[in-house]
Amino acid sequence: TIGVEVHPLDFTTNYGKIRFYCWDTAGQEKFGGLRDGYYIHGNCAIIMFDVTAHVTYKNVPTWYRDLCRVCDSIPIVLCGNKIDIKNKQVKAKQVTFHKKKNLQYFEISSKSNYNYEKPFMYLARKLVGVADLKLVEKPALAPREVQISLVIVCKVSF
Numbered sequence: 473t474i475g476v477e478v479h480p481l482d483f484t485t486n487y488g489k490i491r492f493y494c495w496d497t498a499g500q501e502k503f504g505g506l507r508d509g510y511y512i513h514g515n516c517a518i519i520m521f522d523v524t525a526h527v528t529y530k531n532v533p534t535w536y537r538d539l540c541r542v543c544d545s546i547p548i549v550l551c552g553n554k555i556d557i558k559n560k561q562v563k564a565k566q567v568t569f570h571k572k573k574n575l576q577y578f579e580i581s582s583k584s585n586y587n588y589e590k591p592f593m594y595l596a597r598k599l600v601g602v603a604d605l606k607l608v609e610k611p612a613l614a615p616r617e618v619q620i621s622l623v624i625v626c627k628v629s630f
Contacts, residue, residue: 483592484609490596494518511542516595520551523579526561532569547598549576549591556581 479494495510511517519535521528532550539548550570552562570577576594580587589611597605 481592481611483589483596483607483611485593485596485605486608487600487602487605490600492592492595511539514543514546515599516547516549517543518549518551518591518595519575520553521562522554523552523560523562524554524557529562529567529569536569536573547595548573549578549594551591552577552579553582555579556584556586 477496479496481492481494483490483492495514517539519532519539521532523529529552536548550567552564552567554560564579567577569575576591578587578590578594580590582588589607592611593605593607597603
């Protein structure tokens, strides 16, 4: 994919419906300037790395820096994806970047939907400013063939 894919993702909460428009930049470093344009007006972000590919975790500081340069005060979470795969190159104890930057960290699997909603609910609580925001029904998640990865900037409607 060149550019970005946009995935709407709806959550029904005890405070009503929240829709995240997830702008998936897929970590395309060679399109850096173009990618920065997609970050503009982002309400929140998920920086996602692949626990089976160490190079993706090594890129996290660069993605974080680039994101903060364009969106300086949005909530950001870090996610380790493919947590359901046995051959991990990045072990949980090696993941320390989030501690340095005071980010929330989640281990997820976009394939099996394991913990998939957790980063979104965390970000929703931050955006709405309500600690007791919770799901009232399971979200309609992206089909398994959709590979949401690397830097995802979300534009949110309430």
